[in-house]
Amino acid sequence: MDHLFLMIWHALLVSVFFAFLWRSNAAGRRKLFLKTxxxxxxxxxxxxxxxxxxx
Amino acid sequence: xxxxxxxxRKKQPSETVKEKTAEVPKRAPVPLLFGSWFLPGxxxxxxxxxxxxxxFAVVIFCSFVTGVLLQxxxxxxxxxxxxSWLAAFACLGNGVLxxxxxxxxxxxxxxxxxxPFGLQGGGSPSAAGFAYGNTFxxxxxxxxxxxxxxxSDIARGxxx
Numbered sequence: 001m002d003h004l005f006l007m008i009w010h011a012l013l014v015s016v017f018f019a020f021l022w023r024s025n026a027a028g029r030r031k032l033f034l035k036t037x038x039x040x041x042x043x044x045x046x047x048x049x050x051x052x053x054x055x
Numbered sequence: 056x057x058x059x060x061x062x063x064r065k066k067q068p069s070e071t072v073k074e075k076t077a078e079v080p081k082r083a084p085v086p087l088l089f090g091s092w093f094l095p096g097x098x099x100x101x102x103x104x105x106x107x108x109x110x111f112a113v114v115i116f117c118s119f120v121t122g123v124l125l126q127x128x129x130x131x132x133x134x135x136x137x138x139s140w141l142a143a144f145a146c147l148g149n150g151v152l153x154x155x156x157x158x159x160x161x162x163x164x165x166x167x168x169x170x171p172f173g174l175q176g177g178g179s180p181s182a183a184g185f186a187y188g189n190t191f192x193x194x195x196x197x198x199x200x201x202x203x204x205x206x207s208d209i210a211r212g213x214x215x
Contacts, residue, residue: 001125001183001184001187003187006121006125006184006187009121010118010187010190010191010194013114013117013118013194014194014198016110016114017110017111017114017115017198017201020106020107020110020111021111021201021202021205024215
């Protein structure tokens with residue numbers, strides 16, 4: 001089981017869902033999808049690195 | 056005040072608001088909301104939002120199946136755990152997917168006789184993907200509940 005793959009898969013599903021829920025045009029959906037997807041993936045990776053010093 | 060005066064009188068802001076609220080139905084049809092919950096995407100499909108319906112159905116189905124494959128547990132109420140009700144609520148949001156999984160695990164008789172505390176939610180707490188599976192299952196259910204709220208907004212004319 002690849003943890004990174006699962007995180008990306010989850011981020012992908014949720015981002016697609018909210019892009020279609022909150023935006024009604026293609027450009028807006030693309031923009032929101034990219035924004036939420038990147039925030040979730042990069043944010044989770046960054047948080048993971050930040051948690052290294054903690055036991 | 057003459058009739059001409061009353062006709063030429065400007066509408067008060069409160070009257071305009073009343074007219075606008077009168078145009079918007081107060082409630083969306085209950086069968087539509089039920090159908091939207093029961094089968095993810097059905098509500099949007101009925102309202103003519105076909106693309107959105109297909110996307111929602113695929114996303115929710117994929118999330119649910121991933122959760123099951125990772126050996127996640129369908130949330131069921133447990134007598135000593137108040138938070139289990141929240142998990143049950145989230146999982147029940149999956150509609151027919153959740154019900155089918157519970158029937159698969161408990162049988163139809165077991166499902167009916169096991170409500171609320173005798174239900175088996177499946178999954179394996181010792182599996183590596185248990186927590187991830189639960190997350191996918193909860194997410195799928197909550198996304199479907201948000202889709203039901205979206206159907207309500209569209210049906211009431213508050214959203215395209």
